Amino acid sequence: MMKKFYVILVVLAMVCISSIALAADVAVGGSVSIRSRNFDTLSLDKNVKTSNQIDTQERVMVNVDAKSGDIKAKISIWNDFDTWGKAGSGIVGNTFETSQGLTSTPVGTAGNYNKNTIAIRESWILFPVVNTGFFVKVGHQLLQLGNGLFFRSQHFGSDAWVIFRDDGPNHLGFVNVKFIEGNTSRSDDVDAYVLVDTYKISDAAKVGIDITAANDRKNALGLAGGTNETQAQNIGVNFAGKLGPVNLKAQFDQQMGKAKQRIWVARAQMRISRVMRYGSGVIWRWIRSRSTSRLRWVPVRRSTRKTITSL
Numbered sequence: 001m002m003k004k005f006y007v008i009l010v011v012l013a014m015v016c017i018s019s020i021a022l023a024a025d026v027a028v029g030g031s032v033s034i035r036s037r038n039f040d041t042l043s044l045d046k047n048v049k050t051s052n053q054i055d056t057q058e059r060v061m062v063n064v065d066a067k068s069g070d071i072k073a074k075i076s077i078w079n080d081f082d083t084w085g086k087a088g089s090g091i092v093g094n095t096f097e098t099s100q101g102l103t104s105t106p107v108g109t110a111g112n113y114n115k116n117t118i119a120i121r122e123s124w125i126l127f128p129v130v131n132t133g134f135f136v137k138v139g140h141q142l143l144q145l146g147n148g149l150f151f152r153s154q155h156f157g158s159d160a161w162v163i164f165r166d167d168g169p170n171h172l173g174f175v176n177v178k179f180i181e182g183n184t185s186r187s188d189d190v191d192a193y194v195l196v197d198t199y200k201i202s203d204a205a206k207v208g209i210d211i212t213a214a215n216d217r218k219n220a221l222g223l224a225g226g227t228n229e230t231q232a233q234n235i236g237v238n239f240a241g242k243l244g245p246v247n248l249k250a251q252f253d254q255q256m257g258k259a260k261q262r263i264w265v266a267r268a269q270m271r272i273s274r275v276m277r278y279g280s281g282v283i284w285r286w287i288r289s290r291s292t293s294r295l296r297w298v299p300v301r302r303s304t305r306k307t308i309t310s311l
Contacts, residue, residue: 029063037055058082072127074122075120151234162175170200179191182218196208
């Protein structure tokens with residue numbers, strides 16, 4: 001049933017794409033950011049002899065936004081801050097030209113935010129489900145729960161399905177985020193399922209609650225020890241608004257869950273290895289013991305609470 005539902009959504013998405021191609025308002029924008037940095041005394045340890053670092057970096061972003069009625073789409077391509085001249089560090093012959101957007105190796109302690117390359121930051125399409133009041137937003141998109149204390153993906157984005165409905169001041173949504181695909185022939189993915197409800201108290205304040213269930217089949221998020229399957233839940237309550245002259249954001253998150261842990265179980269097996277008869281007629285049986293292992297679910301300790309955020 002779920003596969004059929006996905007197929008229907010994909011077909012709807014393709015219809016929406018066709019509609020946008022026929023008649024849409026398209027806007028193209030972007031930005032070019034250049035910064036020069038001078039780092040001095042990068043370590044607080046006086047015994048660490050860290051040299052100063054100076055560099056110039058550039059970031060390029062190109063956005064394409066399309067809209068046709070209630071259907072929207074966006075593609076954002078960017079090259080995160082790349083160091084000038086770094087792409088051409090391996091000069092061949094008399095070629096001194098360099099190109100931005102190649103994978104760049106971080107420089108020293110300051111470094112780059114990421115090993116940079118031109119990539120897609122956002123690529124999603126939003127369309128309505130006819131006569132239901134619900135909208136579907138699917139693709140690579142920027143996401144955040146509440147004020148971002150537990151989950152924030154606002155830098156490089158995440159792959160997700162988002163189904164939502166707005167009824168006056170109330171926003172209700174369901175989110176399915178694919179964190180890690182893993183091996184496509186194995187059940188080793190990391191998925192999260194989120195139910196979100198946000199209520200707008202006024203134009204300057206809103207409250208919200210979100211319930212997350214994360215199925216981490218190889219403990220890639222590090223919520224527990226080892227590499228066994230982990231099932232974690234997070235319940236968050238948040239507030240964002242203006243109280244008088246003060247802008248206030250508050251959030252509380254409670255985490256719980258369980259992880260599979262391999263334990264050793266000692267078993268005793270009875271067998272007759274020797275029979276010795278005495279006057280009393282007692283038969284002695286020798287006992288051989290062996291150990292086996294199995295997986296069981298154990299609670300995740302409170303000290304292992306995690307956040308899933310980007311800078």
